[in-house]
Amino acid sequence: MVNVGYIRVSSADQNTARQLDGVQLDKVFTEKVSGASTDREQLHAMFDYVREGDTVHVHEISRLARSLIDLNTLVHDLNKKGVTIIFHQERMTFSPDREQDPLQQLMFNMLASFAQFERQIIKHRQVEGIAKAKERGVYMGRKKTIDxxxxxxxxxxxxxxxxxxxxxxxxxxxxxxxxxxxxxxxx
Known part of the structure; x- marks a missing residue:
């Protein structure tokens, strides 16, 4: 049985140090990329690495994914492989060898929905901010690298x-x- 950590932040300037601090891990997969998509190199590497009986540790639900569908799929697929997943912040464990508690599943879905909602709000604010900057003539897009x-x-x-x-x-x-x-x- 191997304890595997999955750590993710959205951008290169963010710090990963607080995630899974103090948790004893045998292997850690870390990436600095948006959680809006599951097409992430280290997520795939972690999924390929884990075997039946292993445990994946994630600091909080939003670190694994920002979509309710993606989160449910990832947890289901890990459990199907015989892998337990623990979300430390929420104190939730999803184990393949026991039927999930309906209340825990409800809480998981609600928290996953909040993570998805938060991502949508961030995107909406970003679009609004860009539109306002364009109105003021401040935002001109990325500079061309070649003429x-x-x-x-x-x-x-x-x-x-x-x-x-x-x-x-x-x-x-x-x-x-x-x-x-x-x-x-x-x-």
Missing amino acids: DSAIIEAMSKDGASFRKVAKELGVSLSTVQRAVKKQGSTI
């Missing part, structure tokens, strides 16, 4: 393709496509 004319020039060379030019210039395929479309060219 469109450099892309058009590269596309005019013999044998040029969207993919080749994107790779050559170190930009995304969509950046090249957007520049060509804006130019009105059919290169």
Whole structure:
């Protein structure tokens, strides 16, 4: 039986030190990425690592995911693998070898709903803030890393393709496509 920790914060400048502090762990998976999606490298690595009889420790429900559906799916899938999951902040344990307490399941779903609601509120405030900044002329989006004319020039060379030019210039395929479309060219 292995005690595995899963630690997540949303951005690179946030500190993970408070999560699972004092919990004895054999292996820890840490990432600094949004919990809005379950497409996370360390989450997948943790899921692949754990085996029947292991226990996954998570500081709080919102650290595992920010969606009710994602949380329920992750807990169900871990339990199905024979893995117990403990949420320390909420003092909740979901074990594969016993039927879940209906009250605990209700509390879990309510807390998961609050985590999802909180994420939606954050996104809503972000959109509002960007709109207000644009109105004031403060927010102009990300600065371009390359001028469109450099892309058009590269596309005019013999044998040029969207993919080749994107790779050559170190930009995304969509950046090249957007520049060509804006130019009105059919290169």
